Amino acid sequence: MAFRDNAYNPVCRVCERVADQVCPRCNGPLCSDHAPAPNQRCDDCERDYLALVNEDRSLDWSEVAMRWGVGSMCAAFWVLGYACLTKSHVFLALSLLALLSALGGYPLIRCLGPVVERLHSSHRRQLFLRERKLLPP
Numbered sequence: 001m002a003f004r005d006n007a008y009n010p011v012c013r014v015c016e017r018v019a020d021q022v023c024p025r026c027n028g029p030l031c032s033d034h035a036p037a038p039n040q041r042c043d044d045c046e047r048d049y050l051a052l053v054n055e056d057r058s059l060d061w062s063e064v065a066m067r068w069g070v071g072s073m074c075a076a077f078w079v080l081g082y083a084c085l086t087k088s089h090v091f092l093a094l095s096l097l098a099l100l101s102a103l104g105g106y107p108l109i110r111c112l113g114p115v116v117e118r119l120h121s122s123h124r125r126q127l128f129l130r131e132r133k134l135l136p137p
């Protein structure tokens with residue numbers, strides 16, 4: 001057993017000292033100084049994660065809300081115009097609905113957008129922490 005330990009003498013990927021730990025994701029050997037904290041991975045793996053996050057750019061929710069509001073408002077006026085032309089109560093109701101969706105949708109999207117995004121990013125982090133990557137030979 002002792003012979004085997006000597007034969008396989010892993011060194012830390014960062015500082016080349018004797019490694020007594022591994023990164024849980026890529027299995028890369030690390031010394032106790034460079035071992036990742038709980039819920040963290042080695043520097044290389046964290047770089048992969050950062051690249052993933054940057055690739056998946058977050059939306060500008062205030063802009064999404066603004067577009068929704070402006071779009072619904074335009075639809076409301078357009079339908080209202082049509083309702084006036086045709087004197088249709090159905091279109092009048094529709095235009096009120098569009099107006100409500102403009103007024104309600106704007107704050108709703110502004111509030112819920114970032115919440116949904118936070119959930120998504122914490123889910124992504126969980127997936128990353130569960131991921132196992134093999135080191136290139």
Ligand SMILES: [Zn+2]
Nearest residue numbers: 012015031034
């Ligand atoms: Zn080290």
Ligand SMILES: [Zn+2]
Nearest residue numbers: 023026042045
């Ligand atoms: Zn790693």
